[in-house]
Every structure is written in C-alpha cells, then in structure tokens.
Amino acid sequence: MKLHWSPRSPFVRKVMIVAHEAGLADRLTLVRTVAATTKPHPELMRDNPLSKIPTLVLDDGTVVYDSPVICEYLDRMHAGPKLFPPDGAARMTALRRQALGDGFLDFLLLLRDERMRANPSDVHKASAAARKAAVLDSVEHEADTMAATPLSVGHIAIGCALSYLDFRYAEEDWRKAHPRIARWHADFAARPSVRATEPIDDS
Numbered sequence: 001m002k003l004h005w006s007p008r009s010p011f012v013r014k015v016m017i018v019a020h021e022a023g024l025a026d027r028l029t030l031v032r033t034v035a036a037t038t039k040p041h042p043e044l045m046r047d048n049p050l051s052k053i054p055t056l057v058l059d060d061g062t063v064v065y066d067s068p069v070i071c072e073y074l075d076r077m078h079a080g081p082k083l084f085p086p087d088g089a090a091r092m093t094a095l096r097r098q099a100l101g102d103g104f105l106d107f108l109l110l111l112r113d114e115r116m117r118a119n120p121s122d123v124h125k126a127s128a129a130a131r132k133a134a135v136l137d138s139v140e141h142e143a144d145t146m147a148a149t150p151l152s153v154g155h156i157a158i159g160c161a162l163s164y165l166d167f168r169y170a171e172e173d174w175r176k177a178h179p180r181i182a183r184w185h186a187d188f189a190a191r192p193s194v195r196a197t198e199p200i201d202d203s
Helices: 010-021 042-047 067-075 088-115 122-148 153-168 179-189
Strands: 002-005 029-032 055-057
Touching (some): 002 010, 010 067, 067 153, 122 179
Parallel strands (some): 002 029
16 A cells, blocks of 8 residues: 655644554655645645645555544454444544544644735634634543543544644743643553654655
8 A cells, every 4th residue: 555645744644643553654655745735736636636735546547535433444454443433422422522622723824824825814714813712721621531541543533633723833831820731631642543643754
C-alpha cells in the first residue's frame, strides 16, 4: 500500500499511529508528498482530486481518503483490539472524539496559515483562540474518562491535536490550566506508536 505522506502533517501522523497500533506500519510504502494549501500538487491530484494528505493507494489501485476513512480501513485489517468500537455508545464516543480532535487540528492549521500572511486577520486569530480555549476546556472535563477507557481513534485524534499544539505553538503553555489533559497526554505521548511518529520540522 502506498501512503502519500509528510513528516509534519498531524493528519498523516494520526494514520501512522493507527498503522503502528494495528501492526501494519511495515506494509505501508511512504511517498513524500508536499500538499500546500496554496499550491495544488498535480501528481497527488491523480489519486486525490482534493490535493490533500494523507491519501492511501491500495495494491489494487483503489484510493482511500481522508484520515478518518483510512484509519477505519486499517483498523479492519488486523485482529487485535479495535480502535473503532463496533457499535453502541463506545463507538459514538470514539467518533465524536475523533471529530473533536480533527476539527481542532483543522483550525490550528488554518491559524498557522493566517499567522504566516503578511497582514494576518485579528478577527480570525481571535476566533481561533476562542475555539481553542473551548476545546481544551471540553477535553479537560472528560480527561479522566478518556484515561479510564481503552485506546480508540478518538484518543488518537485528540492526542495528535495536543501534540500539534506543542509542535507549532510551543510558546503557549496549555498544560498549566489543564492538568488532567496534561497527565493524560503524557501517557499518550509515551506510547511506542506515538514516539515512532514524532514530527520532523525540516521546512
């Protein structure tokens, strides 16, 4: 299987953590692909017209995207504990947490793009700051419950978002006001799958 990949993409990292947890990382051929917001990638668009990573190309040529779909596909390929609970409240909770983590990453990436503009918008920065605070407060509220439940795709998505805060917004001390998340994230970051996928800033 071919995975369009970047060492800095948090959504790629999410997929790679799932692959490691599922014991499938060695079955992926990683293809370094730069998918910039302002510059569509012609070769990538042959596989994914959205010009976004991660994009997975199966051995039979079938293309799978984006990260929630790739993660669920990989989770179906192994016989170990499932990261997508099969049904019921546990599945809905895992999917909701995945949506929260992915949405958090979406606006953190947009905020980074905004900050890189010649004249960044104060309105957009303020909006992102308000949503970031709300997400962190929400996760703090359920951090103990997260710690007490088996690892799921929801844990991975939220963990990747918090790790991205450390990677791109290192000057912000989110842990001080959110001690329960900080404890949970320390345990998450110590997992072999997470350590194996630490981002590299080679830009």
